[in-house]
Each structure stands twice: as structure tokens, then as C-alpha cells.
Amino acid sequence: MSTLAVARKDFSDAVRSRSLIALVALFVLFAGGATYLVAEVLGGSGGGTEGLPPVFGLFIALITPITVLVPLIGVMTGYKSIVGERESGSVKLLLSLPHTRRDVVAGKTIGRTAVFAVAIIVGFAVAAAVAFVSYGSFPAVEYAGFTLMTIVFGLVYLVFAVGMSAATGSTSIALWISLGLFALFQFLWGFVVNLLVWVVNGFSSPANFSLLTGYVTFGENAVVPPDWYRLVVSLNPSSAYQSTLGTIFSQDLNFGVSQSQSLPYYLQDWFGFVVLAIWLVVPLVLGYLRFNRSDL
Numbered sequence: 017m018s019t020l021a022v023a024r025k026d027f028s029d030a031v032r033s034r035s036l037i038a039l040v041a042l043f044v045l046f047a048g049g050a051t052y053l054v055a056e057v058l059g060g061s062g063g064g065t066e067g068l069p070p071v072f073g074l075f076i077a078l079i080t081p082i083t084v085l086v087p088l089i090g091v092m093t094g095y096k097s098i099v100g101e102r103e104s105g106s107v108k109l110l111l112s113l114p115h116t117r118r119d120v121v122a123g124k125t126i127g128r129t130a131v132f133a134v135a136i137i138v139g140f141a142v143a144a145a146v147a148f149v150s151y152g153s154f155p156a157v158e159y160a161g162f163t164l165m166t167i168v169f170g171l172v173y174l175v176f177a178v179g180m181s182a183a184t185g186s187t188s189i190a191l192w193i194s195l196g197l198f199a200l201f202q203f204l205w206g207f208v209v210n211l212l213v214w215v216v217n218g219f220s221s222p223a224n225f226s227l228l229t230g231y232v233t234f235g236e237n238a239v240v241p242p243d244w245y246r247l248v249v250s251l252n253p254s255s256a257y258q259s260t261l262g263t264i265f266s267q268d269l270n271f272g273v274s275q276s277q278s279l280p281y282y283l284q285d286w287f288g289f290v291v292l293a294i295w296l297v298v299p300l301v302l303g304y305l306r307f308n309r310s311d312l
Contacts, residue, residue: 018114018115018116018119018123019118019119019122019123019126020123020126021115021119021123022110022115022119022120022122022123022124022126022127023122023123023124023126023127023130024127025123025127026097026123026124026126026127026128027127027130027131030127030128030131035093035131036131036134036135039089039092039093039131039132039134039135040134040135040138040139042089042135043085043089043135043136043138043139044138044139044142046081046085046139047078047139047140047142047143048139048142048143048146050077050078050081050143051074051078051142051143051146051147051150052146052150054073054074054077054078055074055146055147055150055151056150072155072265074147074151075158075159075162075261075265078143079258079261082166082169083169083202083254083257084202086136086166086169086170086173087169087170087172087173087198087201087202087253088173088198089132089135089136089170090132090170090171090172090173090174090177091173091174091176091177091191091194091195091198092177093128093131093132093174093177094128094132094173094174094175094176094177094178094181094194095177095178095180095181095187095190095191095194096181096187096190096191097124097125097127097128097177097178097181098120098121098124098178098181098182098307099180099181099182099184099185099186099187099190100181100187102185103185103186103187107120117304117307117308118304118308120307121178121182121300121303121304121307124178124181125175125178125300128174128178129171129174132167132170132171132174133167136163136166136167136170137163137167140159140162140163140166144156144159158264158265161261161264161265162261162264162265165257165260165261165264166257168257168260168292168296169253169254169256169257169292171296172253172292172295172296173194173197173198173253175295175296175299175300176194176197176295176299176300177190177191177194178300178303179299179300179301179302179303179304180193180194180299180303181303182300182303182304182306182307183302183303183306183307185310201252201253201254202254205249205252206229206230206249207227207228209230209245209248209249210225210226210227210228210229210230211227212248213225213230213245214227223239224239225239230245231245243280243282243283246283247282247283250282250283250287250288250291251291253291253292253295255288255291256287256288256289256291256292256295257288257292258288259285259286259287259288259291260285260286260288260289260292262285262288263285263286263288263289
């Protein structure tokens, strides 16, 4: 019950500080505006969805902006959750009550998750209303799955930020490390993986390989990258998120590597759930262990 008490207080504090309203407004503007743009300005399909119902073009068109905006919302929701209390000294008052440090970390995580989830759900509900008016029909079950996995994807960055908030004594350090993780996976992961290939190959590039773009996988000189390369690429939360969407939608939306019985299990779409689960657990546990040993 102590954990839930901390969570309720954290959620109430977020509402009073207007952070929830700001997050909801931001995501409503994004989700509603992007949906209207795709449905009414871009002709409904968003491109690249020949042979599929036009509404599925909406899903594809939203993927890229979601993988940028949602992680940032997650980071901004979580990074001050615990370290802010440490800097103000209120964490000592919180721990003077019948709350353990585990209650604080778990309660803060639940409270910030609720704040984040409300923002995403409201934004997707507005987008669903716009899409229903624009398309006249709507795949409600698939859209619900899309919404759920978007929340889980954003929670990866929120939980990491909470873990950093628990592990450090400075809000700026927690913020910049969390933003650094976002930048690594959003902008640098491909280059990092390709650099690993270059190192593993004896500081030289394999045939049909570019340090900037990776293996050539199209055209008449198509090359299939080794499984380990694709596994490391799939550890990116964005790649795992898109893989999970591939298991939700009945149509082939080409979110990842085409599925085959010959593929190893760690390259199949369902393994994206495992990757996201690892990202949801490990940073939080490490942050808690650091917080539990800290001198407050």
C-alpha cells in the first residue's frame, strides 16, 4: 500500500503542477494534427501503402514522428521524479513516513507512468476521432494495439529516466544522460553498429559494406547481413517497437524483416516484446540499487 500511496501523491502533484495538462495538450496537438495532415492534406494514405486500406497509411505515417516525440515526452516526464525530491530535500520527509526506498522508486514509476499514459491515450483518442471522420471506417482493435505498444515504447525512455533520477543526485545529469540515450538510439545507433562491424572485421570494411549506411541490402548486389548484425540493430527500442507492431497488424506493413520459419527466434517480430521488456526492467533495477545505497 505504501507504493500506491507514493504513486497517488506523485500523480496528484503532477496534476497540480500542470505537467499533465501540458503533456496532454502537446500530444493532442501532435496526434490530431498529424492525423488531419495525413487524412486530408496528403490524400489519406500517407504513401507507401498500395493495396492496403487507406487508414493503414495513417499508421505508417505516424511511426517516424512517434519514435521522436514519444521518447522525449517519456524523458521529460521521468527525469525529475526522484532526483528533484533529493535536491529539494523532500525525499527525506517522504522516507520518514512508512515508505521504503523501494516504495519510492516503484511508486514514482507508477505515478509517472499514469501521467504519461493519460497523455498518450487522450492524444490517440483525438486522433481516432479525426481518422474516423476522415475515413468513415476504423480498425479499432488494431488501433488499440497500436496505442498500447506506443505507451510501452515511451515507457522505455520514461523508466530509463526514472532510473537515472534514482541513480544520480543532479537533475541536469539525469536529464542529459536520458537525452543521450534518446540521441544514441534515434540518431546514432546505425553508425555505432556499423562501427562495431568495422572493428570486428579487423578495422576494415567487409565487401558491400559502408561505415555510414551498413550492408547493401537492395539492388542487384543485394547482401543479407549476418544474424548477429541484425540482432544488435534490433536492440534499438525503436526497432523493437516496430517489430511488435508487425505482430499486431494482420496486414503486412513492412515494419521489419519479412518473417520466415528459417529466421532465428531473436530476429522474429515477437522478439521485440522481449527487447522492450528488458529495457523496461534493467535500467529501473539498476537505478534502484544505486538509490538504495546512496547517502541522502
